[in-house]
Structures are given as C-alpha cells and as structure tokens.
Amino acid sequence: MPELPAFDVMTATCPSRTSLARVANKWTAMVVIALSADRMRFRDLRATVDGISSKVLTETLRDLERDGIVIRHVYAEVPPRVEYELTALGRTLHAPIHALGSWAEDHISEVLAARESYDARQCP
Amino acid sequence: MPELPAFDVMTATCPSRTSLARVANKWTAMVVIALSADRMRFRDLRATVDGISSKVLTETLRDLERDGIVIRHVYAEVPPRVEYELTALGRTLHAPIHALGSWAEDHISEVLAARESYDARQCP
DNA sequence: GGTGGCTGGTTACCGATGGTGAGTGTAGGG
C-alpha cells in the first residue's frame, strides 16, 4: 500500500513541480536561510537579504506564507510591527536550502576557475 | 591560515551570490537531477525535463558548463550526437539539489493544504 | 495644524527572461 511517489517534479503538470519552482529560487533560499536563525521583522529581513527590494521581499514572503512555509505575526502598534517566522514545515526546508547555500560558498573558487577557463576557451 | 569563509551568499556583490542564483533555479535543479543518474544526450534531457524548451535547455546547459558543473561531449556524427555529463563538481551538487527535489515531492500535500486554507482566508 | 519620521507596504513602469515556432546544416536512406 505504500504507493511510490505519485508526485514527480519532472512532470510539468505535477503540483510538486510548482512547489520546486518556488523553493528552487534564490530569494526564497536567502529568506529561508535568514529566518532559520530567528523570526525577523520586515525591515531586518530587507537588510539581511542584501539587495532585495521591498516589492520582491513582500511577494516572496506572501508566496511562502501561502505555501505554509512562513507565518506572519502582525502587531497592532505604531509604528507597525510585522514579524516573519518559519513554520514547522518551513523548518524542514532549512536543511536542503542551507546545504545549497553552503555549496555556493564552499565551491565558489572552483566555479570561478571553471568560468575563467571556459571564457578563455571561447574568445582566444 | 584557514580563513573562515570570506564568502557570504547574503552579500549582493559576493560571487557566491551569483553562484547561488544559478544553482537555486528550477531548471538547473531538474537538469542536475536528470543527469545525476547518467550522462544524457540533448533530446533525452529535453524529454526527461518535461516542459523545457530547446532554447532554455541550451542556455541552462551552457551556463552549467561554464560553471564547471556539466561537461559536453560532442561526437562528430550525422545526425549529431552531444552528451552531457555531471563533472566531479557537479556531482557534489547532486545531494543538495536532490534533497530539494525530494522535499518538493514529499511535502507537496502540506503545501497544497496550506494554499487551500490561505486562499479560503483571503476571499471568503 | 503642518511637518517630518517611522514602518510595511503598493504602484507604475521597464528591461530582462522565459517560451514559441520556424529555420539551419549535414549525411544517409528511400
């Protein structure tokens, strides 16, 4: 009865594909990494995730909230305070995404070397 | 002398950021997953990664080749034959990306449930 | 009561990016 995964990210129409598309995204990755340490407010996230715009951060957070990965806490204060936090589901995403971020940092020298030799080969 | 990572994906200007952007991408993820099993030719990749266009597959593969993640084998035959294979560096990327793909497949039901309740809350 | 600041957005706009469909070059087969 343990049916093998009826879900396959390789299939264009499979819902898991749209989920992969959301999760395999640089902004998603950085927001999840930032939130994995602690819940944060909007402006701190914006500062931590260097280079993200308000609009894109808003959209990213709303999509993540819709998918049940982050939760939004609104405090009726002045000035307004809104905090974002990973849900239990979001915390399960931390390991894979953190691994990806670490990969980028750990292997950047190899990537840069590969680029250099590729570019040298292309335009002699 | 083992300096701690001078690289930080959270910094917009850090090279590792551009690397993360390439690697945290749905097409990249699917191509790497497809190639992790075995080297493949172009048309088989196109068939495996359901929904990708020739143009986008070509671009993705060229970027991955430039970053030293895949290697291109060209056979001077007619009709032409080109095979793509993960490099050693590419194979180190398999685990993180595969984890992400599995996450998407494993948690899709929770994601779909979250979406449903979110959408119900938004427009009653 | 006007001004400015704080916060978490929203909006208009615009260039980049993804996607489509058609075309290209080569050689063997019919």
Place this chain on the structure above:
DNA sequence: CCCTACACTCACCATCGGTAACCAGCCACC
C-alpha cells in the same frame, strides 16, 4: 531528389522580476 534525425539558433512575444517613487497611519515636535 527529397525526407528524416538531431542539436541547435533566431525572430518574435508574453510574462516576470526588479527599481524607484509614492502611500497610510500614527506619533512627536514646532
């Protein structure tokens, strides 16, 4: 002589991500 197979490449749109500017609500200050 033409058709097919394969791996692209190109011209063309549609869509999307990104930027900059603005907004709402409340307070403190003048």
